[in-house]
Amino acid sequence: MTSSQPFVPSSPFSSSASHLKKSKFTYKHLSQLALASTACPLRVIAHVDLDAFYAQCEGVRLGIAEDQPLAVQQWQGLIAINYPARKFGLTRHITVTEAKNLCPNLIMQHVATWREGDAKWAYHEDAFAHIATHKVSLDPYRLESRRILACIKDALPSPPVQRVEKASVDEVFLDLSAQIHAVLLERHPEISGPAPYDDPTERLPRPPTTALDWNTDALVDLDIHETEDDDPDWDDIVMLIGSEIVRSVRAAIRDRLKYTCSAGIARNKMIAKLGSAHKKPNQQTIVRNRAVQQFMGGFKFTQIRNLGGKLGEDVVAKFGTEQVKDLLHVSLAQLKAKLGDDTGSWVYEIIRGEDTSEVNSRTQIKSMLSAKSFRPTINSHDQAIKWLRIFAADIFTRLVEEGVLENKRRPRSIILHHRQGGQMRSRQAPIPSGKPIDESLLFEIAKNLLGQVIVDGRAWPCANLQLSVGGFEEGPTGNRGIGGFLLRGDEAKAMKHSLNDGDGHTLDRSNTRPEKRPRSESGAIQRFLSRHGTNHRESDDNKSSMATDLDKPRASSLLPVADLDEAHQISSYKGNGQLHCGDKKSPIEAQSRRNFQLETTSRNASPTTQTFFCKACDQSLPATGKEEHEDWHFAKSIATAERSSGTAKAPSASEPKAKNPMATRKLGPSRLAASQSSKRVEKGQSRLAFG
8 A cells, every 4th residue: 555645765865964974093093192103094204304403503613604505524525415405516525616606696614623732622623624634523513403393392291191202413304193182172062072982983074174374384285185175074174283383493493593404294293204304404394194105106106214225226126116105006916026025025114104202202312433544544643542532532422412411321331442453453341330421430441452452453544433332221210319318407317206105205315225135055945934023113003912923032133144044953853753843842933923924914813813723823814915925834844854964963884874764765676786786796707985
């Protein structure tokens, strides 16, 4: 049966429901962003690169205008050229004379040098003419690099949100993921809550923004299948926030230190580094996730880090190209077949922009080197010593920057390299850990190492000398000098008045010095018995009868130790080995038992105390002390037996020996035969007389 009414869906679909579209990123990806995980697709890495750094350092130091062509000279070559000078065609591969011909108004500043015999580097106008007696110093650039790094860190949140890696003297990597996560949740609170159904794989809602303002940043063109008409996703949003952070960092460096720098912003370190060189100087390039393939296709793979050198040459030889776009068509199986499984897989991923290397916040150096190549060679011990003194001063200056004087970091070893002809020899020595490091210590160790090289022979002529320190270790933290454990002045007085005993009374330290105790020769059992036989003091004055009795002299306390032991032996032990504990048998034992009873009674007496009857003592005692009382009897019996056996008179040779109780036992036939045979003297033997 059909209805005459047309069918109308209960929830008609309309294009106005496009806001219900979901992002391709999930709540899990969002949480990974907060942790700066290398596996997070929303990760944002920046690479900051100083523009013509050495030339900028000299321009800022000399106060030269930024549009003035300037080059940094080292001997007869150029090691840095600023961008105004590059417009004239200057490169680092030309000579000083050629540079002057190309740019007549070029300013050339020679690097600082250590002059032979000097204790500090300096700028010398004629350094280029004294290559034999001067050594290049890059300390001015290292110092400026430290200032720039400190400025970058000041412009970012403090660790652990801040992740900064110093890649070289003029390069820095920044992992902005954690900082971007905080800004993202602040701007878009709709994604700050927990995942629906507590399922982290739930996809995020689409960003409400349909257009992004990149503020004149250099944007890499999108891939072939992507268009700018597509609505941005969260990876575009985080890139935008990252570009704002990097822009503020670059502005801080510019305002405070007068340096310009370029930056690349991408999802990993490799693409970010390529991006920083894409538009220079003083610009930043953003490589969005949707533009990675387009961006990577325009490079030679030899420009990618770790793909130059022998590996790059091997790839060119086997595939006949050095362009990334050509290698993108090569399958993974082909790459593995020609390069090996590991190398082929790595190349396959790297040319597609995949890199999971982490930004390492540890920016401290691992070693320091100071070296000099001699042209002409040096031929004497005195010449080498002069250079070793310069090396030691150079290294110590840099160690001071590392905090060696504050004991923050210090090297453990020093190495000397010596080249004579085609042979390089090395000698190494430890740096004493118990001595503070200074210039003279480094020089003395280096001089001893040179002596070892000379003793081995064939030390001259020397073409190259190198001195290095390594094996850096962190200094101890939290240590205090002995003065930190002492109290002075008011603190000492307050501490003195605060000292009191367990009852809250102030201690008089002048009268509380303990007296030395005589060393006891008796064992644990004797100490246990003497504890009950000593004079005890009662704290309660109401127990007058007990206190009066306790204050009387004791027989045990009046007798010397030897007499006391003899009295115990005579009175307590009979010939039959039985122990008599009645008071009438021994006044010393009776007195000792009375002391124990008084002590137990004073400690445990109460109106409702239960008692037990001791047959040995023939009286009732508190039940709470029954176990201790029985232990006392047991210990007493053992102690008395030990004294009797230990002090018994040894029989003389003429007196008959006492019968051993064990000897009265009947022996079996085998034991009896063995006993008799042991008394017989074998033929050819004689019995030895002992004693």
